[in-house]
Amino acid sequence: MEIRQLKGLGVCGTNCYIIVSDKDNAVLIDAPEGSKDILSALGDASLKKIILTHGHFDHIFSAGEIAEKTGAEVYIHENDLAKFNDGRLNLALTFGVDNSFKKVENAISFSDGDTISLDELDFKILHTPGHTSGSVCIFFRDNIFTGDTLFCKSRGRTDLVDANHSDMVLSLKKLMDYEGEYDDYNIYAGHGFNTTLNSERAENVYLRGFDYDDMF
Numbered sequence: 001m002e003i004r005q006l007k008g009l010g011v012c013g014t015n016c017y018i019i020v021s022d023k024d025n026a027v028l029i030d031a032p033e034g035s036k037d038i039l040s041a042l043g044d045a046s047l048k049k050i051i052l053t054h055g056h057f058d059h060i061f062s063a064g065e066i067a068e069k070t071g072a073e074v075y076i077h078e079n080d081l082a083k084f085n086d087g088r089l090n091l092a093l094t095f096g097v098d099n100s101f102k103k104v105e106n107a108i109s110f111s112d113g114d115t116i117s118l119d120e121l122d123f124k125i126l127h128t129p130g131h132t133s134g135s136v137c138i139f140f141r142d143n144i145f146t147g148d149t150l151f152c153k154s155r156g157r158t159d160l161v162d163a164n165h166s167d168m169v170l171s172l173k174k175l176m177d178y179e180g181e182y183d184d185y186n187i188y189a190g191h192g193f194n195t196t197l198n199s200e201r202a203e204n205v206y207l208r209g210f211d212y213d214d215m216f
Contacts, residue, residue, distance in 0.1 A: 001019065001021060001022060001120070001121065002019070003018070004041055005194075006018070009032040009033055010058050010061060011033065011058065011095065012058035012095070014033075014190060014191060015030070015191060015192075016032055017030070018041055018045070021119035021120060024044060024045050025048045026045040027047075028047055028051070029052075029053065029145045030051075030052055030053055031062040031063035031066055032061050033062060033101075035066055038062060039066065039069065039070075042070075048073065049073050049116060049118055050067060050074045052076040053135060053136055053138065053148065054076075054080055054135040054136065055077075055081070055082075055089070055090055055134060056083070056148070057087075057090040057101075058095075059190060060083070063104050064101065064102035064103050074107045075109075075110055076107050076109060077111070077125070077135070079133040080133070081107060081109055083134075084107065091160060094160070094161070112126065112136075113125065113126075121140065123139070123140050124140075125137075126174065126178075128146075128149040129164065130155075130164055130165070130167040130172075131158065135156070136149075137149055137175070139185075141182075142184070142186060144175075144186070144187055146175075146190065147189070148191065149175075150172065150175060150187060150200060151191060152187070152192050152193040152200070152204075154192075154204070154206070155168065156168065156190075175207065176201060176207045178197070184197055184198045185197040185198075187200065
C-alpha cells in the first residue's frame, strides 16, 4: 500500500491523494484541476474509485474527465450530489471559474458510516457537515482525509452557500472526541500541510478545550 500526494493544484491550491493497493489498483481522494498531473501520478496503477470529500468545484473539477478516461467509479455524499451541475452550489460562479468542466455521470452516493472497499483497502465515511452539507472525512487505517473540514491549525469556511457554522462546530467536536483503534491519526487535508489529529487537538484553536456551547 502506498499514499501518493499531489499538493496545491488549481486556482485554490487543492490537495488530492492517490492510495494504491497491493494489487496496484488505486483510489483517488478528491479530483481538483490538473488531470494530467493526477493521471501521471497514477503511473502503472489502475484507478478504480474516486472518493470526493465534498462537492466544491476545486475538489470535483477533474472527476468527470478522469472517470471517463479510466472507468473509475465516483463517490460523493448524497447531500452534495447536486453540486456537480450547479455552478452556484459548487462555487464555480463565486470564484469566477468556468462551470463547463466535464460533469460526473452516474455518481454513487454514500452516507455516514458507509465503507468503500478496494482490495485490502477500506475507507470509512464520517459525515462532517459545516463547510458543505455533504462534507465528509474519510478514515483509512491511521489516516484521515479531512477535505475542507479540518486543516493544519485551522478549519474550513462556513460563510459560503450550503455552509453552516453550527454544523461545523459539531463536526469538529466529532473529531476532537473521536476514539478509534489508533493512538493518533495522520491528517491529510484538502489544502495546506499534513498534520496529526493529536497535534490539532493540542494546538488548533477550533479543537482544543473550548466550550462548544459557546460557539453557537
